[in-house]
Amino acid sequence: MLGVERQSSIENEPRTLNNDQIDFAREAALYVVNTSSSIQEALTIFTQGLEPVVRSDEDGGDSESVGVGNMEDHHNIRDTVSAPF
Numbered sequence: 001m002l003g004v005e006r007q008s009s010i011e012n013e014p015r016t017l018n019n020d021q022i023d024f025a026r027e028a029a030l031y032v033v034n035t036s037s038s039i040q041e042a043l044t045i046f047t048q049g050l051e052p053v054v055r056s057d058e059d060g061g062d063s064e065s066v067g068v069g070n071m072e073d074h075h076n077i078r079d080t081v082s083a084p085f
Contacts, residue, residue: 029046032045032046
């Protein structure tokens with residue numbers, strides 16, 4: 001008889017960052033923003049390797065693709081130092 005392998009539901013949750021990792025990410029983001037020649041170049045660096053996310057009908061959406069191309073329309077990008085996290 002084969003046993004059932006159980007896996008904790010926490011294993012299916014996305015990983016989170018610890019405080020040191022968050023601080024490092026903030027410093028890296030600030031460096032990119034300060035050294036990039038344009039906002040577009042910074043956006044390209046931040047979004048490199050990302051893939052579009054498909055929204056489900058459960059969210060009340062129309063199963064549309066939400067991609068990084070939509071970010072270009074938002075020009076009032078906040079400085080990482082003033083972000084609330």
